[in-house]
Amino acid sequence: MRRLSIYLILGTAALFFLLPLYIMLVTSFKTMPEIYNDGILALPHHLDLYAWHHAWSGATIGASDQGIHPFFFNSFELVIPAVIISTAIGAINGYVLTHWRFRGANIIFYLLLLGTVFPFQIILLPMAWVQGQLHIAGTLIPGLVMVHIIYGLAFTTLFFRNYYVSIPHDLVRAARVDGAGFFRIFWRVMLPLSTPIIMVTAIWQFTMIWNNFLFGVVFTNSDQQPVTVAINDLVDTVTSVHMWNVDMAAALIAAIPTLVVYLLAGKYFVRGLTGGAVKG
Amino acid sequence: MGKLILRDIHKSYGKDEVLHGINIETGENQFLVLIGPSGCGKTTLLNIIAGLEHESGGDILLNERRLNGLSPKDRDIAMVFQSYALYPSMSVRNNILFALENRRVAKAEREQILLDVARLLQIEHLLDRRPRQLSGGQQQRVAIGRAIARRPTLFLFDEPLSNLDAKLRVEMRSEIKRLHQQLQTSMVYVTHDQIEAMTMGDLIAVMNEGVIQQLGSPESIYNDPANRFVAGFMGSPSMNFLPVIAREETQGLCLRVAGPEGDGNLLPLPGKLQGALRSQLGRRITLGIRPEQITDPGSAREGEALHSIELSAELLEPTGPDTLVFTRLDGHSLVARVHPSTQLQEGMHTTLSFHMERAVFFDPDNGTRLA
Numbered sequence: 107m108r109r110l111s112i113y114l115i116l117g118t119a120a121l122f123f124l125l126p127l128y129i130m131l132v133t134s135f136k137t138m139p140e141i142y143n144d145g146i147l148a149l150p151h152h153l154d155l156y157a158w159h160h161a162w163s164g165a166t167i168g169a170s171d172q173g174i175h176p177f178f179f180n181s182f183e184l185v186i187p188a189v190i191i192s193t194a195i196g197a198i199n200g201y202v203l204t205h206w207r208f209r210g211a212n213i214i215f216y217l218l219l220l221g222t223v224f225p226f227q228i229i230l231l232p233m234a235w236v237q238g239q240l241h242i243a244g245t246l247i248p249g250l251v252m253v254h255i256i257y258g259l260a261f262t263t264l265f266f267r268n269y270y271v272s273i274p275h276d277l278v279r280a281a282r283v284d285g286a287g288f289f290r291i292f293w294r295v296m297l298p299l300s301t302p303i304i305m306v307t308a309i310w311q312f313t314m315i316w317n318n319f320l321f322g323v324v325f326t327n328s329d330q331q332p333v334t335v336a337i338n339d340l341v342d343t344v345t346s347v348h349m350w351n352v353d354m355a356a357a358l359i360a361a362i363p364t365l366v367v368y369l370l371a372g373k374y375f376v377r378g379l380t381g382g383a384v385k386g
Numbered sequence: 387m388g389k390l391i392l393r394d395i396h397k398s399y400g401k402d403e404v405l406h407g408i409n410i411e412t413g414e415n416q417f418l419v420l421i422g423p424s425g426c427g428k429t430t431l432l433n434i435i436a437g438l439e440h441e442s443g444g445d446i447l448l449n450e451r452r453l454n455g456l457s458p459k460d461r462d463i464a465m466v467f468q469s470y471a472l473y474p475s476m477s478v479r480n481n482i483l484f485a486l487e488n489r490r491v492a493k494a495e496r497e498q499i500l501l502d503v504a505r506l507l508q509i510e511h512l513l514d515r516r517p518r519q520l521s522g523g524q525q526q527r528v529a530i531g532r533a534i535a536r537r538p539t540l541f542l543f544d545e546p547l548s549n550l551d552a553k554l555r556v557e558m559r560s561e562i563k564r565l566h567q568q569l570q571t572s573m574v575y576v577t578h579d580q581i582e583a584m585t586m587g588d589l590i591a592v593m594n595e596g597v598i599q600q601l602g603s604p605e606s607i608y609n610d611p612a613n614r615f616v617a618g619f620m621g622s623p624s625m626n627f628l629p630v631i632a633r634e635e636t637q638g639l640c641l642r643v644a645g646p647e648g649d650g651n652l653l654p655l656p657g658k659l660q661g662a663l664r665s666q667l668g669r670r671i672t673l674g675i676r677p678e679q680i681t682d683p684g685s686a687r688e689g690e691a692l693h694s695i696e697l698s699a700e701l702l703e704p705t706g707p708d709t710l711v712f713t714r715l716d717g718h719s720l721v722a723r724v725h726p727s728t729q730l731q732e733g734m735h736t737t738l739s740f741h742m743e744r745a746v747f748f749d750p751d752n753g754t755r756l757a
Contacts, residue, residue: 184589280473282457282459283438284459
């Protein structure tokens with residue numbers, strides 16, 4: 107009885123989250139007449155791929171009618187360097203803050219922590235000014251990439267710092283006596299122990315940057331925009347009829363990369379968040 | 387080849403001075419032991435020798451080369467850590483080779499050194515394992531192997547045996563000592579274990595509160611302690627300390643144990659101590675006498691000045707090779723070490739012989755040695 111009620115509650119909760127996904131999925135495979143005539147929960151009569159095809163390569167977004175695919179690739183061009191660079195710098199920061207302590211290290215760490223509670227909006231104006239000064243305003247690379255690297259540093263540093271704190275300092279001391287320098291110790295001793303936290307940080311940054319809309323809409327011009335902004339434009343583009351199926355298909359396409367990342371690296375995410383580093 | 391000189395080493399953290407001028411000079415290829423209770427500064431001193439911490443003042447010289455300001459890798463040292471600090475992601479082989487690669491030793495030579503070290507420490511069959519697949523004793527061997535591979539001028543050991551179980555600790559103790567004989571290299575060894583200090587050291591520095599209390603051979607530290615701290619710290623069970631008063635009696639200068647109601651038992655003073663303690667006449671001083679110097683009359687050696695007292699055995703601790711007798715003399719607790727064949731039961735009275743020749747005396751106020 108108790109078990110049954112638990113399953114009931116869990117089932118309801120799952121339904122609550124899965125229902126919108128279900129609606130998106132079935133709608134994306136329907137034709138427009140089906141959408142108008144059948145109920146919202148009804149299954150499509152047959153799998154119609156028109157909406158997916160149109161969303162990918164035909165829909166009108168801004169001035170072009172190539173669908174969302176250029177913007178989808180824009181997002182990759184943004185995410186890949188931004189994730190790699192912000193993770194790498196976060197790793198170095200965390201390494202310095204834990205194993206190369208300097209005067210004021212704690213103050214710097216707490217200031218960095220402050221960065222994790224800044225809302226996106228706070229940095230818009232100062233960042234726009236900086237980008238103007240650097241003559242990179244409106245660009246995807248390096249403009250938007252830079253925004254995401256800087257905004258992400260607080261998080262990546264925090265992750266790596268908290269992970270490296272549990273790695274015994276004697277390893278660094280031993281390596282120093284063994285004749286290794288700052289970067290060699292990082293490369294040969296710390297990084298090989300860092301797989302879980304690299305996964306956590308990379309997934310976190312990938313999701314944050316891929317799904318981000320505000321920075322994209324503020325800091326890039328039309329053909330440089332990431333896919334999130336393109337979807338918004340697609341939905342906003344008013345033509346004679348609102349193509350619900352195309353909207354749904356475009357949104358699903360944009361969601362696929364984050365899903366794939368979770369499926370591939372999700373086990374590291376859980377492990378990295380719960381597990382400690384190395385036992386001495 | 388190696389001769390270490392520490393000259394007036396100071397170390398402060400802010401206003402807190404933790405090392406107050408350390409002076410040590412070792413002989414050629416000596417085994418120096420730094421010993422003291424936790425917080426005495428021995429590990430800080432080791433880190434300063436290694437270059438992992440910076441001295442606030444003083445000089446460090448290794449073979450007449452000044453090490454101050456050099457980074458650890460330029461000091462020609464190797465170190466074994468209490469936690470072993472083996473690189474978890476590297477195989478045993480790579481743990482040993484790491485330092486050699488850092489120093490750009492030629493590949494053929496590296497491989498030769500690896501084989502030599504592995505053979506010396508009998509870890510040839512472990513070379514492809516990861517540290518976590520090794521037992522504590524094996525990790526210890528690898529950590530020592532990693533240090534040896536470097537062929538440094540000076541080895542530093544930071545309490546390397548304290549994570550091992552008792553049996554393994556004794557084995558590794560003699561193994562490190564044997565290595566010292568084979569390698570003919572200076573070693574500095576930090577420990578809080580006085581057996582390790584006594585058994586391994588050529589030279590022992592007993593430290594307390596950032597000061598060297600005594601620097602000397604194991605024999606002189608044990609038999610001729612500089613002060614009450616050294617006397618009490620070295621030796622297990624600890625030396626007995628009794629408050630006594632020097633009195634002039636018919637047979638010359640004697641000691642009376644200060645009991646709860648004035649003078650207690652009489653302890654005679656051997657001739658050589660009479661002169662030294664005459665100036666203390668009538669003063670309350672501290673007598674130090676080791677448990678093995680209070681024993682059953684049967685264990686006494688020929689020709690030693692003995693004084694026998696009948697005492698009650700309150701508690702017995704048979705250790706095997708001998709039996710510890712816990713008793714009281716004029717209200718002061720006392721430990722004696724008797725031969726295990728001595729027929730004794732708890733509560734029984736027995737005669738204990740005091741070897742007063744070996745007794746030492748301290749000022750009760752500041753613990754300095756009087757005689």
